Amino acid sequence: MIRVENISKNLGEFFLRDVTLEVNDGEYFMILGPTGAGKTILLETIAGIYPPDKGKVFLDGRDITNIPPKSRNINVVYQDYMLFPHLTVAQNIGFGLRSKKIPKEEVERKINESADLLGVSHLLHRYPGTLSGGEQQRIAIARAMVMEPKALLLDEPLSALDTQTAERLRQELSKIHLATKTTMIHVTHSFEEAFLLGDRMAVMDKGGIIQVGEPNEVFRKPGCKFVADFLGVGNLFKGESTIDRDVSYIDIDGVSFVSTTLKSGDVYVSIRPEDILVSKQRIESSARNSFQGRIESIVDEGTIVKLIVNIGIPFVAVITKQSLDDMGLRNGGSVYITFKASTVHVFK
Amino acid sequence: MHIKGGNLRTEMMLAKLKESKFKIITLFFSLLLAAFILVQLICVVTHTTPQALITSIASPEIGFAIRLSLITSVISTILCIVISVPAAYALARYNFRGRSLLNTLLDVPLALPPLVAGVGLLILFSTTSFGKGLAEAGIVFVYTPLGIIIAQFFVNVPFMFRILRSTFQGINPRYEYVAQTLGCSESQAFWRVTLPMSKNGLLAGSIITWSKAIGEFGAALMVAGATRMKTETLPISLYLNMTSGHLNLAIAAATILIIISLASLFVFERYGGFARVF
Numbered sequence: 001m002i003r004v005e006n007i008s009k010n011l012g013e014f015f016l017r018d019v020t021l022e023v024n025d026g027e028y029f030m031i032l033g034p035t036g037a038g039k040t041i042l043l044e045t046i047a048g049i050y051p052p053d054k055g056k057v058f059l060d061g062r063d064i065t066n067i068p069p070k071s072r073n074i075n076v077v078y079q080d081y082m083l084f085p086h087l088t089v090a091q092n093i094g095f096g097l098r099s100k101k102i103p104k105e106e107v108e109r110k111i112n113e114s115a116d117l118l119g120v121s122h123l124l125h126r127y128p129g130t131l132s133g134g135e136q137q138r139i140a141i142a143r144a145m146v147m148e149p150k151a152l153l154l155d156e157p158l159s160a161l162d163t164q165t166a167e168r169l170r171q172e173l174s175k176i177h178l179a180t181k182t183t184m185i186h187v188t189h190s191f192e193e194a195f196l197l198g199d200r201m202a203v204m205d206k207g208g209i210i211q212v213g214e215p216n217e218v219f220r221k222p223g224c225k226f227v228a229d230f231l232g233v234g235n236l237f238k239g240e241s242t243i244d245r246d247v248s249y250i251d252i253d254g255v256s257f258v259s260t261t262l263k264s265g266d267v268y269v270s271i272r273p274e275d276i277l278v279s280k281q282r283i284e285s286s287a288r289n290s291f292q293g294r295i296e297s298i299v300d301e302g303t304i305v306k307l308i309v310n311i312g313i314p315f316v317a318v319i320t321k322q323s324l325d326d327m328g329l330r331n332g333g334s335v336y337i338t339f340k341a342s343t344v345h346v347f348k
Numbered sequence: 349m350h351i352k353g354g355n356l357r358t359e360m361m362l363a364k365l366k367e368s369k370f371k372i373i374t375l376f377f378s379l380l381l382a383a384f385i386l387v388q389l390i391c392v393v394t395h396t397t398p399q400a401l402i403t404s405i406a407s408p409e410i411g412f413a414i415r416l417s418l419i420t421s422v423i424s425t426i427l428c429i430v431i432s433v434p435a436a437y438a439l440a441r442y443n444f445r446g447r448s449l450l451n452t453l454l455d456v457p458l459a460l461p462p463l464v465a466g467v468g469l470l471i472l473f474s475t476t477s478f479g480k481g482l483a484e485a486g487i488v489f490v491y492t493p494l495g496i497i498i499a500q501f502f503v504n505v506p507f508m509f510r511i512l513r514s515t516f517q518g519i520n521p522r523y524e525y526v527a528q529t530l531g532c533s534e535s536q537a538f539w540r541v542t543l544p545m546s547k548n549g550l551l552a553g554s555i556i557t558w559s560k561a562i563g564e565f566g567a568a569l570m571v572a573g574a575t576r577m578k579t580e581t582l583p584i585s586l587y588l589n590m591t592s593g594h595l596n597l598a599i600a601a602a603t604i605l606i607i608i609s610l611a612s613l614f615v616f617e618r619y620g621g622f623a624r625v626f
Binding site: 049074076095 | 520540544
């Protein structure tokens with residue numbers, strides 16, 4: 001277990017302020033926050049790169065605040081790989097094993113094992129400079145995993161990759177975690193990553209931790225306006241999808257959505273509050289999703305108004321203040337919400 | 349028809365000339381400068397017959413000068429590396445009070461005329477108790493080859509320092525962080541990662557420092573003097589033989605210096621193009 005207690009660190013531009021956090025053994029823990037929130041310093045403090053100004057770091061109950069990084073057995077993977085350009089892929093992966101007193105055959109076996117795990121065995125004799133971003137990041141992860149770390153710290157590991165590569169690597173991170181049960185702390189600014197990978201997550205801003213919890217819970221019940229705004233999605237649900245004749249039907253607690261994204265099984269669904277049409281009567285249109293509901297709350301946000309409409313599940317819709325007045329909507333009133341199947345974003 | 353076509357072409361050429369007059373003028377200056385440099389080099393190399401040049405280069409005096417120049421320049425370059433590597437690393441990586449003052453101070457020898465540097469070194473090693481103490485311990489700098497080495501070191505160390513500093517600055521410290529989490533101490537991370545990654549800068553710095561050391565005259569003259577077959581490096585030999593009228597020997601020394609300069613310029617351009625010296 002990793003425990004960070006009242007850590008403060010000031011690096012000028014970036015800082016941490018009184019951060020306390022607990023990550024359990026074998027947990028996939030996500031840290032979500034905007035640029036400059038202090039996510040990277042938190043990781044680097046856990047890794048021991050620099051001592052905190054204040055506070056303590058514990059690993060399995062042992063105070064490691066003053067232990068140098070080389071003796072912590074905690075490894076880091078950065079967004080831009082940081083592969084050593086003067087070494088081959090095999091030498092990169094084996095870099096950390098050289099410091100340990102291990103027989104040569106054992107080192108070779110471990111390098112091959114780790115390369116296999118990440119699917120980079122065919123690259124062992126190449127130099128990093130000639131490889132694609134996805135390949136480099138796999139090697140960086142292999143270089144960390146070969147150390148059998150107590151915890152693997154990932155600093156926006158997918159941010160520099162194109163969407164497809166990132167998605168594939170994300171699935172593999174999930175597999176690796178399942179297979180090795182390594183404690184992972186993964187920093188990101190993508191809510192999708194946090195949602196899909198995290199057992200639990202923390203939201204950070206301005207050097208502090210704002211909310212900790214299971215992703216579902218954090219997304220459903222943002223603890224404060226910052227979290228809600230940062231997460232940016234009002235409508236995020238978990239459901240089960242079945243495909244039928246070029247559309248998918250997603251069942252969410254008894255409410256069924258139609259989507260043009262074809263993914264089946266357990267899925268997550270998001271619909272942007274701006275994409276929703278609110279009306280007082282049912283409207284005949286090409287939009288495949290239309291539900292009747294009751295207005296649970298009306299939140300004035302300046303130029304726009306946020307409606308929470310209960311259609312069996314709470315649904316957020318954003319309309320202008322003018323339409324709110326023109327339609328004469330009130331708390332508790334009945335409305336219809338309508339949205340096109342193509343606006344229902346499905347991911348897994 | 350033929351004549352007409354020819355006229356048209358001439359006109360077009362004239363128009364083109366007019367259009368790029370500015371280009372032609374600037375180009376002319378660059379060619380003029382190149383010609384000036386080339387003529388100078390040719391003047392030196394062709395001043396004597398090849399026969400005389402070869403005889404002179406084979407003479408014991410030039411042989412001595414070549415050896416002394418090589419030995420002193422290699423040692424002073426190694427000294428520059430040994431001192432500059434940690435110094436440049438500190439100033440590239442760490443933030444501390446007085447850092448910019450220290451940076452400025454370390455650049456001073458670059459701006460100082462070598463003769464002034466030489467006078468300073470001479471006074472330090474001949475009149476202060478520090479210099480006298482060293483001399484008593486058998487380490488004599490004044491009027492010895494050791495003086496040449498210290499003069500070359502003092503004048504050239506800023507080149508090495510600056511190239512290495514910008515090289516280290518160009519390497520993301522996170523490479524070292526990763527190495528540290530992979531079981532390296534701070535110094536191991538430096539040896540296994542940062543230094544190998546700096547090899548181009550190190551090579552470029554060594555080449556420029558070494559070639560400047562080979563040509564060092566003013567400071568070396570002040571500290572070590574100009575004694576034939578004792579402190580006679582190639583530039584000192586050139587100076588001694590020029591003033592004493594042994595033109596062939598002087599030309600021989602100059603020719604060797606030219607060859608060394610051109611060779612090191614080539615290597616520097618090839619490997620050190622990225623390093624900012626000034």
